[in-house]
Amino acid sequence: MSIATVSVRGDFAYVYDESGRTICSVPLAGGSLQGYTNSSLSIKRGAFIYVHDERGRNIRTIPA
Structure with a gap:
């Protein structure tokens, strides 16, 4: 499953697939x-x- 778009609402980033469903x-x-x-x-x-990743799991932490 791929990330098509991400939107920020309030204190969350919502991840959507190509069909517009929330992943x-x-x-x-x-x-x-x-x-x-x-x-x-x-x-x-x-x-x-x-x-x-596309499921919301933290895969890496990088110093900014």
Whole structure:
């Protein structure tokens, strides 16, 4: 399943597939969406960027 788009509403980033169905939601926890690809999305929280897969699982943490 691929990420088609991501929208931010309130304190969550909502991930959608090509059909417009919600795949998952990822809490921003005071952070901000930095960007997304067809397989991941990046959220900056404090001094780190958290990379999540299309299911919302954290796959990498990078110092910002």
